[in-house]
Amino acid sequence: xxxxxVIYSVFGMVMLLSLIIDLGFFSQKNHVVSLRSAALxxxxxxxxxxxxxxFIGIEEGGQTAIEFFxxxxxxxxxxxxxIFVFIIIFSAFxxxxxHYGRVLLIGILMAIVLRIxxxxxxxSLVNEFQWVLYFFGxxxxxxxxxxxxxxxxxxxxxxxxxxxxxxxxxxPLTHHDGGGKFIIKENGKPVYTTxxxxxxxxxxxxxxxxxxxxxxxxxxxxxxxxVYSSNxxxxxxxxxxxxxxxxxxxxxxYLQQGISFVLFFxxxxxxxxxxxxxxxxxxxxxxxxxxxxxxxxxGSIWYSIYxxxxxxxxxII
Numbered sequence: 001x002x003x004x005x006v007i008y009s010v011f012g013m014v015m016l017l018s019l020i021i022d023l024g025f026f027s028q029k030n031h032v033v034s035l036r037s038a039a040l041x042x043x044x045x046x047x048x049x050x051x052x053x054x055f056i057g058i059e060e061g062g063q064t065a066i067e068f069f070x071x072x073x074x075x076x077x078x079x080x081x082x083i084f085v086f087i088i089i090f091s092a093f094x095x096x097x098x099h100y101g102r103v104l105l106i107g108i109l110m111a112i113v114l115r116i117x118x119x120x121x122x123x124s125l126v127n128e129f130q131w132v133l134y135f136f137g138x139x140x141x142x143x144x145x146x147x148x149x150x151x152x153x154x155x156x157x158x159x160x161x162x163x164x165x166x167x168x169x170x171x172p173l174t175h176h177d178g179g180g181k182f183i184i185k186e187n188g189k190p191v192y193t194t195x196x197x198x199x200x201x202x203x204x205x206x207x208x209x210x211x212x213x214x215x216x217x218x219x220x221x222x223x224x225x226x227v228y229s230s231n232x233x234x235x236x237x238x239x240x241x242x243x244x245x246x247x248x249x250x251x252x253x254y255l256q257q258g259i260s261f262v263l264f265f266x267x268x269x270x271x272x273x274x275x276x277x278x279x280x281x282x283x284x285x286x287x288x289x290x291x292x293x294x295x296x297x298x299g300s301i302w303y304s305i306y307x308x309x310x311x312x313x314x315x316i317i
Contacts, residue, residue, distance in 0.1 A: 007225050032097050038243035045237030065220035070290040076232030077259055077297045080214045084240050089201055092158045093194045104239040107202030114207055115231050122214045123224050134271050136215035140267030143212050148260035163204050219266035258300025264290050
């Protein structure tokens with residue numbers, strides 16, 4: 001077994017063991033996740049990711065470890081952005097708090113499968129066709145512009161989305177949660193509850209976010225294990241991050257702008273890669289990318305907390 005196979009085997013075992021622990025200990029049906037529990041779970045998921053960072057650094061070297069850390073931070077910041085949309089979806093369909101954990105778990109398991117498919121296709125395209133990098137770079141620059149200029153009037157409304165309307169057109173839906181079930185019977189016929197709708201919407205939304213995050217991570221590293229592992233570890237920790245940040249996330253008014261700067265930087269780097277490689281070494285590029293990500297994401301969160309764009313009351317801060 002060569003080094004690459006060892007790394008993939010360890011990654012697979014860590015991911016499987018983590019899911020078993022999650023399903024066995026963290027995922028209790030009809031249970032409200034406390035802030036303390038969310039914090040402990042978040043520490044657990046970050047510790048797993050950092051442990052893998054150390055392992056990949058030993059096996060592949062410091063540069064690959066920094067690439068993994070940069071990609072993981074990028075995915076984490078985009079995951080925080082996901083939480084905004086998750087909150088809107090839960091609110092729109094009036095999901096009870098006791099169902100949050102189970103709905104998120106199923107949605108995240110769907111997201112993992114879809115991410116693996118997306119990553120496999122994306123990495124294969126980049127390896128086969130070099131021009132795909134320019135397409136990804138241009139797409140990221142455009143996404144950064146749209147994200148930076150987005151206004152509150154453009155807020156996502158799940159009940160008005162094309163995907164929800166498609167579900168409504170072809171599936172018999174009911175307007176309640178069915179007591180925590182996904183499918184119930186009404187008048188002798190099976191109908192799909194709001195919890196089913198929310199799970200499907202969470203999976204569909206993650207696909208849309210993956211369209212942004214995959215090019216961003218490929219812009220940081222071409223190493224397939226870095227792309228896979230940073231994505232999956234970030235998604236695995238998304239549920240605990242949701243419970244940890246859902247009450248405080250309204251304070252991150254400028255996070256979207258911080259993420260847009262990072263996406264623009266990575267997109268520009270992908271477009272100009274040929275010329276950048278002639279001026280800056282690969283090691284220095286990785287360090288510069290990490291610095292930009294930490295500065296933009298950390299700076300936007302700090303600025304959001306200390307400059308209340310929406311006039312948040314003092315007692316909430």
